[in-house]
Amino acid sequence: MSSNSFGQIFSVTTFGESHGPAIGCVIDGCPPGLEISAEEIRRELLRRATGRSRHTSQRREADDVQILSGVFEGRTTGTPIALLIENTDARSRDYETIKNQFRPGHADITYMRKYGFRDYRGGGRASARETTMRVAAAAVARKYLAQGPGIEIQGYLAQLGPIRTDTRQLDWDAIETNPFFCPDPELVPELEKFMDQLRKSGDSVGARINVVARNVPAGLGEPVYGKLDAELAAAMMSINAAKGVEIGAGFRSVEQMGTEHRDAITPDGFLSNHAGGVLGGISSGQDVTASVAFKPTSSLRIPVRSIDIDGKAVEVVTKGRHDPCVGIRATPIVEAMMALVLMDQLLRQRAQNPERA
Amino acid sequence: MSSNSFGQIFSVTTFGESHGPAIGCVIDGCPPGLEISAEEIRRELLRRATGRSRHTSQRREADDVQILSGVFEGRTTGTPIALLIENTDARSRDYETIKNQFRPGHADITYMRKYGFRDYRGGGRASARETTMRVAAAAVARKYLAQGPGIEIQGYLAQLGPIRTDTRQLDWDAIETNPFFCPDPELVPELEKFMDQLRKSGDSVGARINVVARNVPAGLGEPVYGKLDAELAAAMMSINAAKGVEIGAGFRSVEQMGTEHRDAITPDGFLSNHAGGVLGGISSGQDVTASVAFKPTSSLRIPVRSIDIDGKAVEVVTKGRHDPCVGIRATPIVEAMMALVLMDQLLRQRAQNPERA
């Protein structure tokens, strides 16, 4: 079982390093007959791309994805779909200086301790560049989910450092109109100001991303270790910089009373959704909701104490192009992981319970 | 890939319903030669058992575990270890009244929507009784982890409803001395009082459990989808009633600055542990820390609106023996899932990187 693969039936295997020749993925198990084009995948990738605004890394990623297999005459054939993006703007020289140093907060030291050897260029395999292929693969899944059960997935910025979105009244249409995926258009100037100051300071900050999946049919999720919420938790926590995951009321459940938390049911549906659309690991038919915490990026021009590969003390200063808030670009990735989980669970539900999927 | 199985190399498959003839598990992939007895497993089960205090369900579970295979002359042989506990105190009649009703906050409605058919007795497969076998299987893993790399795992109650433990100064020795797994002995009277009032009120409350694994060797975790933290997130979220998971600083990361969050490194080790012992999905050698939110139990004698299996409105009142705070008994289960993840990742690390495991 490849650890670079995600999903059991709709299975995505990604490969590639930040500064290697290319990154790519192989999607296996996609139902045949789905119309899909490289252009559609590119559109999804654009939402995630760096260089979208002055608030994200200025590295320009063309993300010119090619479909190498599994699609014939514009439709999926049921065989593996390979997607490839060549790395074009990979300035390896930026990283030569930290070749022998471990950047705190990074995977440098753990890759070295695990493998005894590492591709130090730009984080190598641990780079957020890997998430590009999650978004690419999810573009296929999202199209299928939208055409079949009509599932729609929307993420948004819920908090950026100290600035919180009022999640009780969201302007869903505003999300795509600003580079923050912020659902409160009035908050955008404040976010811009905060980010400008942050960039000047050389520091970084964390963020919280929420995601909602609508029209999820009841019955998705495989008890007991393949629960829908368990797989969502793994999916979200596998994203670079993620440190926490909540389903529904999440950590607010700790202080809730049972009479408050349990969502009453009427013939017309549930009266609340503290469960986040999942009961006993299985979707209830309500919106599936999750929230993900992203840590602040650790690549800063502000020096920090560290060690080199010989264990000696060094001071690390990271140059190069980095996002002061990785959470800003995380929204499409969080959506992608929601899509991959739902797609796989939908196909698994069909296998065991075809009448109800 | 069985959805009732957990782990790739050290693989645990559980089975059984709350009120069926028995519950059990099969552990596959355990290294041979480990001394283990049913008595040792029973001791772990006692920590989780109901009826330990007046604050948990008064159902008496003998948990008289038998080893059916895989152990010969007191040692594991490398073949599957089957564990079995017969259900002795299963009063099915308690559940007849809700046979045709869906209890809000429970898996009744989702099992019905998924499978079209359900064992309604005591939650059936969705009962917390299933977690017994996680603790049993983990008893084997914990012994191996302790003898090999010396890994020790300790969980504790971090918050019960509004009452928080001061996590800056923990009295580790106190944890096992009270029925709450509370590391602050002075808080115990307050917890008892709160629980007594809660029980009288008929309501329930949530809880937060923290867990720490010490002496985890660096290098455990399989990037990118088999990350140590991703698998911990899935493991914890797969526990009944779990709604949120954090690694290290968790959701506090959202408001942290990069200069605060990133853990500086010196030749003598890390200067802080906001990462929770995991960088890039791989253990760093620091303590691995996680925190899990548990929702309040939904089985209350306080009525709630719901529907029956024909979709008609009903009022549900749950009788029977239920914990007013499921979090109280969750500590051994959280520890168990930490153990199962670490055990599996340790064996996987050996496969690819034998020199470093």
Added chain:
Amino acid sequence: MSSNSFGQIFSVTTFGESHGPAIGCVIDGCPPGLEISAEEIRRELLRRATGRSRHTSQRREADDVQILSGVFEGRTTGTPIALLIENTDARSRDYETIKNQFRPGHADITYMRKYGFRDYRGGGRASARETTMRVAAAAVARKYLAQGPGIEIQGYLAQLGPIRTDTRQLDWDAIETNPFFCPDPELVPELEKFMDQLRKSGDSVGARINVVARNVPAGLGEPVYGKLDAELAAAMMSINAAKGVEIGAGFRSVEQMGTEHRDAITPDGFLSNHAGGVLGGISSGQDVTASVAFKPTSSLRIPVRSIDIDGKAVEVVTKGRHDPCVGIRATPIVEAMMALVLMDQLLRQRAQNPERA
């Protein structure tokens, strides 16, 4: 992925040693709503049982299977189905003499070399007793396959040592009327005579079992590594004593010309079936046919040179109750493995191609 598990969606995990307390299995992924009883499973087990005739081991296996979970009110619920058989007639004393010896042709030496430790009683986990649970699990699969697509599976003895069945004219109704599963009733006296002489001589002999699955829908099989024939090959070769597997024309293909082997197609169907019902790893709608070679049992009272666990030369004589031709009892096991493969592939086909499954 447990190596004691078989199947991806309909997943069977077996456990237990020949002379331990019990053997059992866990079936995960079975569709809900299937009526099944312990009695039905027992009937299948009887076909495999030892002691059916004087030509098989006289060890009496009650095979009194219990259903421990996953079945409620006579129907499967979709949750794991645990089956258990207690070992009652396990005379361990028979094996004390070979505790420190390796029996040639047996797994004694390889288990020792793999695990460094072994349960030597009766072959332990390597005993053919394990196959009991394959037959038990397959009883569930066979009922589902028969009710759904109408798949029927029939195996038979094609060759016993030098005695060959004429496979061109099979009397299907005769198979169950003799202890050899021989489809040629006129051959039975010859088989009996051969076996009587063999038993007297103390030697053993091999056998070939053929199996046919009828009404297999087209489209089952997952290219390229999950091909139907590849999984059948693994399934059959995983049976104790199996040394060869053929699909369709099998090794006869080596001398065939393309004009002979390729099965012409007409609007009314295929004109021959050298393919054995599988093209490109996918079922064609024709009968799926396989043939399996079983070696002669190695447990003989005729002495053989071997070594003990210290590497010293010994002479091994096996006492105890052993089948002089393990192939005689293999027919139900071969059928079982065919059923497990088809069941799993049927559910997998549904997941990706629901319109065509």
Added chain:
Amino acid sequence: MSSNSFGQIFSVTTFGESHGPAIGCVIDGCPPGLEISAEEIRRELLRRATGRSRHTSQRREADDVQILSGVFEGRTTGTPIALLIENTDARSRDYETIKNQFRPGHADITYMRKYGFRDYRGGGRASARETTMRVAAAAVARKYLAQGPGIEIQGYLAQLGPIRTDTRQLDWDAIETNPFFCPDPELVPELEKFMDQLRKSGDSVGARINVVARNVPAGLGEPVYGKLDAELAAAMMSINAAKGVEIGAGFRSVEQMGTEHRDAITPDGFLSNHAGGVLGGISSGQDVTASVAFKPTSSLRIPVRSIDIDGKAVEVVTKGRHDPCVGIRATPIVEAMMALVLMDQLLRQRAQNPERA
């Protein structure tokens, strides 16, 4: 679990169609630090290449493999190794005529029945071109196996139609000196003559390939469903055109007596190897031997009855470049599958039994 993936720890996922833009694979789980170059992989591919002699398809495959990831400064890093070969000599026009026809003996009809849609160009995913990537991935495995335990794998032509190699006296050095991988140099003229006549006749023939792995350590193989021989059987049967697999004595076991088959053991080792190096699914330390039957190719210029996609009768004549004996080129593929199985089992053995791997 992707059905286009092979192996659990050393996991290979292949993709690509015969006439699509490219074929490729992703190898996950390779131990880090192995020196490997594209040039080394190309050398292995040359052994399999078409156009090596007049007896194989004259399609010229450059097989100019690129390493896209997972190798840094000439050594594997432990992250996924992606290999890619662009399809350059893909004359799709050859296949337009059979676009709407099903070629007997081919996967055309089964892909259509499974997926309802197919890439008809050159067999699409069902083309033997897919096996290129097996050989490429195995080049990495073989280097590791040779450097570590010193495992060496050698296949050879054992039979071509009616012409049999005398397997009792093999000239191992002769195998690579002729295009047939024939270990009997004196047989080569006869093979050449036979093939020339065959090509003229327009017909095709089957073949048998044997393979031996030497220096396989004892202990590889995972009972009971992940047995070494079971996985070899699946691996071999997953090769295009394979119809039968034997381990050790294979089908000869059927007529053997136990006294003949069981391999006696002395302090100096086994006295024979009817087991083929596997006992109870675990390697014994002897040579691991297997034999594979390949059917004659079905693509002939000799007409055959078939149907079109509307179910109407047609006469099919296959033009294009096809091998009159696919078995001739199968030797490197059989070796590749042996290597992939052994590599994966070696890493799995380490996970559970590190002291003995």
